[in-house]
Amino acid sequence: MRSDTETRFIRLSPMTQFVGLTGSALLVGWTIVASAILLMQGLGAGDLKEQALREQAIYEGRLNTLASERDARAQEAALAQERFAVALAEVSAMQSRLLASEERKRELEIGLDVVQATLRDAMNARDEAEARAEDLVARLAETEAAHVEVTQLAELEGTLDIVTETLGTLAAERDMMAGYATEAELRLEEMAMNDRLEEERNARIFQQIEDAVTNSLNPLDEMFSSVGLPTDSIIDQLRRTYTGQGGPLTPIRFTTSGNGEIDATTARAGEVLTMLDELTLYRIAAEKLPFGFPVRGSVRSTSGFGPRWGRMHEGHDWAGPKGTPIHATADGVVVFAGRQSGYGNLIKIRHEFGFETRYAHLSRIRVEVGQRVSRDERIGDMGNTGRSTGTHLHYEVLVGGKPVNPMKYIKAARDVF
Template identity: 60%
Template structure:
């Protein structure tokens, strides 16, 4: 049965594809190649497969080319938008910096005015104490004069009594008259002196009252000026401090711990941000002093935020034109721990924050790799470089050029593989870059 089926199949193939011979003739002999039906079918099927593969490959290449062109145009549009956004942010940063400088200048003027007002208040207190001392001296003199007058009267009466006992009636009358006139003269002189001193004290008290009223008015005007100055300074500090706090919070960083760590590391005394201290003689501090110290504390916090921003990778490692080719997350079944920036071969690469170089050399699939250790447990990776421009142990600042873009290691094209690691764990670098868009 099987043999008859094979026989029929062979006969059908011979009818559709009869045996052919291909003659090859040379100068001395003639040869031929016999093409059986099976050989012809095999050749036809192979040719069809080759033609089909070529058509499908051409279609795939064409579709890939069209898709790449669309992606390239989209990337160029995104790059232009990002550059415009960077220019806008740079202008906003300059404005914020100018506002901070102006606020610090206004605060310096306010401190000078507060110091001047304090000096005036101290001088007024000194004059008031002098006035009180003068009044007390005059009152003591008046009491002493009255006491001396009373003692003189008592002594005159005693002498008069003695004379009256020893003298005749006429002499007693004459002596009493003379004593009475002397007592009247002495009393008149004492009353005249007392009236003059009273008038002087009245004039002195009137002048002191006018002086106190003038000083109170000047103090009120100074207080109103201080209120306006303090309000403007506090508003400027708040406007400058809020974006920085939002930036660190958006990046998921613990702001309280970072500020505390920097305050411990930068604990030197002195400078314009040192809190004001005044002698209070056991009394409560002046409200303006407390308010000024609060503003100084905010300015000190603003300065610590500025230091922390320099030590945190908020910057972009590529300043030339580039495009994103791969982001953070799963890719082809594996975790992609960074962000890829593609540009031309040899494009400069810059440090994104202050730190210390802990690795500068070849490392497996990373190729030429630079690792920089920053504050707060953060490290940055710069991989697939063509050139390394730093050494291990070298300190770098944000914006320093550290190498050039390349294609070393396990890479399919020229690009920079950029990683950010927090406490050894990879995090999305765009979290830091996006958090700083409204600040830098």
């Protein structure tokens, strides 16, 4: 090392030189290895990001497809509801026509009875007039044999003329009554023909209504069966709860047979009303059970029901933007709305038949405890509260206090709602 006045020398021992060279080599090697690791991690992160983007695109495509299918099923359900309303209108109109037909037939039967009674009276009067005429003829013969006076003979002849005129009048009335009877029989035949045509038309209407109701009942029945619900007990419980009657669907009780027995048309109408009542109970049950989808908007499924990281994941997770609307999946009552441990902001809704749903990690709660909510009603917003690694909804379904897979109910209702 030189300075302005002197030169100094620093001597390094072989060991010092070895240590320095070794340290420099290790430093250079560590730099090369760290650079390689950082480069590999960068490339791997790029691949993972591209893979995540591809998976996100696939999920979004699947969600769009599911949304399209859901809209199509909703449109089909709306069309089925319209057909249901048309069927109700047809049943009401048919019931009115049957009542009017019954009234017309009763009036014609009464009119025919009156005509027949009048005809019997006319025939009895004719028979009495004929008997009187025969009696007068006999008296006239006796008078002629006894050589009665001319004035009495003239009186008898006048009486005979009156009787003859009366007989003519009675004959005309008889013919008129016979015409009335013939006209009444023709009207009865016409009514019978109209009744047959009405029965055929009613049969076609009944067939259309039965087909429409069957097409609406089958998907609902399959939906309940696919999740293993006791359909009969649920429907019986709803029937006991909803017992109000009245309006256009009052059971048909009248009869046209005259002997107190229910005819085939009335019996079939009663069967159709029973099917419509069952369809209504099915729809009420579907509204009260968690068959709905809890999230609205662009979301993707991130974790399903089952074991996860050595623990049981008792619900299903959907990720999406903060504030994504969260909706109730069935009618029920809010029993909890607040913050709870790892759930963060949590809503619990109790439904009928022992069901309960939970909506966790919300950013906002829009309902209160004790509030009654309807299916598809907005109850909160998606968030990232509690023990959560990102914005998402954790959704649970419990039956009798035990968690079940929510997707079983969502998939069962995919082709219905």
